[in-house]
Amino acid sequence: MLYDLRRIDARVRWLVTLLLCTLGVSYAFGAWMVGLYAGFTPRSVAATYAEPVMTMRMPPETTVVVEHELAPSDMGIEEHRVDRALLVQDTHVHVPMYGVIATLLSVVALGLAIPRWAGFGLVTVLFAAPWLDFIGMWLTKLASPRFAVLTLAGGWAMGLGYMIVAVLAFWQMWRPEKGVRV
Amino acid sequence: MKTLMLGAAAAAMLHITPTVVLVKRSEVVSRLLTGAERFTAREVHLSGADDRRLRDAAGWTPPDGLLTFYVRRHQSRVTGVLLFVRVDSPHGPMEVAVGFDGAGAIQGVEVTKATVETKPWVVEALRAGLTGSYRGLAVDAAPGGAATVKGRVGSMAVYMAELADKGVAHAGAAYRLFYRP
Numbered sequence: 001m002l003y004d005l006r007r008i009d010a011r012v013r014w015l016v017t018l019l020l021c022t023l024g025v026s027y028a029f030g031a032w033m034v035g036l037y038a039g040f041t042p043r044s045v046a047a048t049y050a051e052p053v054m055t056m057r058m059p060p061e062t063t064v065v066v067e068h069e070l071a072p073s074d075m076g077i078e079e080h081r082v083d084r085a086l087l088v089q090d091t092h093v094h095v096p097m098y099g100v101i102a103t104l105l106s107v108v109a110l111g112l113a114i115p116r117w118a119g120f121g122l123v124t125v126l127f128a129a130p131w132l133d134f135i136g137m138w139l140t141k142l143a144s145p146r147f148a149v150l151t152l153a154g155g156w157a158m159g160l161g162y163m164i165v166a167v168l169a170f171w172q173m174w175r176p177e178k179g180v181r182v
Numbered sequence: 183m184k185t186l187m188l189g190a191a192a193a194a195m196l197h198i199t200p201t202v203v204l205v206k207r208s209e210v211v212s213r214l215l216t217g218a219e220r221f222t223a224r225e226v227h228l229s230g231a232d233d234r235r236l237r238d239a240a241g242w243t244p245p246d247g248l249l250t251f252y253v254r255r256h257q258s259r260v261t262g263v264l265l266f267v268r269v270d271s272p273h274g275p276m277e278v279a280v281g282f283d284g285a286g287a288i289q290g291v292e293v294t295k296a297t298v299e300t301k302p303w304v305v306e307a308l309r310a311g312l313t314g315s316y317r318g319l320a321v322d323a324a325p326g327g328a329a330t331v332k333g334r335v336g337s338m339a340v341y342m343a344e345l346a347d348k349g350v351a352h353a354g355a356a357y358r359l360f361y362r363p
Contacts, residue, residue: 065225066225068222072208075210
């Protein structure tokens with residue numbers, strides 16, 4: 001343990017508390033946004049990131065035209081699709097932020113009173129989760145819609161990693177100790 | 183720690199804000215394909231050669247090489263064609279809907295999507311008459327929306343107008359090269 005959250009200055013514990021609360025709010029709204037735009041099932045995630053069914057992976061030799069009839073009400077159902085260009089942009093802007101968040105949570109994790117192997121595991125989960133998330137998105141787009149499960153696993157792993165750090169940190173920082181007046 | 187803080191600040195500044203729908207597609211259809219009870223979605227999957235042709239003409243190709251024209255017919259005569267075009271920027275994507283009349287002139291333009299960050303700038307440009315400047319424009323004419331609003335709005339609203347110009351020009355090139363009645 002590089003430092004001990006249980007015994008560290010109260011101002012640092014307060015900082016960590018506010019940081020975890022802020023990240024918690026951002027994660028909750030992140031989950032809400034995922035629900036709005038991509039969903040929580042492999043099928044909905046695949047529909048968001050996979051190449052459209054009609055799109056050929058290689059451009060056709062000659063331009064192909066396909067027509068189908070629509071009613072205005074059909075336009076009301078707008079599917080959120082992330083094409084390759086948007087995924088490049090998303091990866092570029094999200095991965096650095098995910099790295100910063102994983103680092104902050106890892107710094108908190110280093111102050112937790114947990115076994116050394118658990119510390120290694122927790123830090124690994126915190127960094128592996130966003131990697132899984134984006135690897136899943138790219139494989140869903142480039143290889144097969146089946147890889148959408150990786151994105152879902154990454155998302156849940158992010159939530160799980162945060163929950164473990166937050167619960168342990170809150171408990172270890174603010175648990176009333178016997179005989180000690182807080 | 184200083185590096186960490188700077189990194190966090192940079193990442194926060196780079197973060198693109200979520201998309202905001204300014205006008206629903208169903209509303210756009212009712213405005214730009216007036217009276218359409220049924221219409222046709224014509225999906226044009228561009229070949230490699232046609233993709234290059236569009237890139238040479240407009241400096242742009244659609245995502246996944248797919249152009250979708252929404253075509254309204256009245257008594258087998260085409261009365262309107264609608265196209266949605268996305269324009270990417272460092273501040274996030276913007277989507278414009280460009281409607282053409284049966285003769286191929288621009289009937290109307292709507293900015294349908296922006297982002298939380300860009301919406302105020304887009305709204306400012308729209309209030310200054312951005313989309314009105316496109317009405318009646320020939321399909322191969324250069325759009326002048328930014329020139330119309332310049333001097334009456336802030337610099338970011340002018341920038342949004344330039345993006346809208348780009349979207350209209352892309353739609354015009356797609357229509358000119360690949361729309362066949």
